[in-house]
Amino acid sequence: xxxxxxxxxxxxxxxxxxxxxxxxxxxxxxxxxxxxxxxxxxxxxxxxxxxxxxxxxxxxxxxxxxxxxxxxxxxxxxxxxxxxxxxxxxxxxxxxxxxxxx
Numbered sequence: 001x002x003x004x005x006x007x008x009x010x011x012x013x014x015x016x017x018x019x020x021x022x023x024x025x026x027x028x029x030x031x032x033x034x035x036x037x038x039x040x041x042x043x044x045x046x047x048x049x050x051x052x053x054x055x056x057x058x059x060x061x062x063x064x065x066x067x068x069x070x071x072x073x074x075x076x077x078x079x080x081x082x083x084x085x086x087x088x089x090x091x092x093x094x095x096x097x098x099x100x101x102x
Contacts, residue, residue, distance in 0.1 A: 006031055008062050009081035014073050026081055029062050
C-alpha cells in the first residue's frame with residue numbers, strides 16, 4: 001500500500017517497568033519520510049519529536065496488534081487513532097483463522 005503524504009495514527013502502549021504502569025501514546029507514522037512522533041495521551045505533552053525510524057521498520061510493520069521496538073521501547077499498537085488510518089488499513093489488516101477438524 002502506497003500512502004505518500006499520509007500519516008498513520010495509532011494508540012500505542014508501553015509498559016514502564018520502574019513504576020510498573022502502562023503508558024499510552026499517540027503514535028504518528030509519516031509514510032513518505034519514514035518518521036514517527038509520539039505524544040503522551042494522559043499529559044498531552046510531546047514525548048518524541050519527529051524522528052527517523054530505523055531502516056528495518058517500514059510501513060507494513062504498522063498495524064493494530066503489532067509490537068514495534070522503537071528507541072529501546074517495546075510499543076504495542078492497540079488501536080487506530082483516527083478514522084483515516086482505520087479506513088486505509090482495515091481491509092489490509094484483515095486476518096483469518098481456519099480450524100480443521102481432526
